[in-house]
Amino acid sequence: MNLRRIAMALIGAALLFWGHWQFGWAGVAAVGGGLVLWLLLHFTRLMAVMRRAAQRPIGHVDSAVMLNSRLHAGMPLIGVIGLARALGELASPEGEQPEVYRWTDPGGASVQARFAHGKLQDWGLKRPEADAPAGPAPQAAP
Template identity: 45%
Template sequence: MNWRNILIPVGLLVLLGAAYQNYKWMGVLAVGGGIVMWLMLHFTRLMTIMKRASERPLGYVASAVMLNAKLKPQMPLVHVVAMTRSLGLRQSKDLEQPEIFVWRDNTESTVTCEFMGGRLRKWTLERPVVPETPPAAAPGNQD
């Protein structure tokens, strides 16, 4: 269970109660205004992230290797979308846990991320296999 879903609203109610105890309705209005401002900031940030992500191809990232280096466990999906500026290409079914998304770059390197409850659980970087070419013969040494 995600305790943030319970603790944040309870904390806000306690804050509103303390504001009423000390400053009556003027305190409630001031704290309520602060809470509304906080909610608006989060909403604006989310809309900015989604607008940027909508302008890029689905599942595209500039560099899969750099994305792999920047990822950390328990990172929220929203932060990963903000880093890539692209929505991941969904590999799992809708509403199925864990959610699996893939990001690919121009070199066909891919980062596959697994999210459980909206948080990054594990990820893998897959790079394409480049076949080795035999060394070229030196010019002038053809026997």
């Protein structure tokens, strides 16, 4: 368990204690109701993201370039899933840290992201190789 989760639990307990100290059991009920509301808001957001992601194929995204431009280090995995609107294709062995996920668009471009303990560490955009040279063909000199 990381330090942030422990700190959140301690803050919740301190708020409950403060509510009881100031207002008795009515304060505990009010603070407890606020904490439950906060938890339900986070749960609802998580379920909305997962519902949208469940309607799309795993590892597909509309535009890999747009996804790449909106990523930043430290972003949680659920935030990246929300941006991609799809679950990523697992590209690393299951259960191994760091986890590597890939999202590919219809044009063949892909974003590969590495997550350590649910936080985005780094990512990269890979574009497909062009079969034909770009631009006009070179002319032979007379």
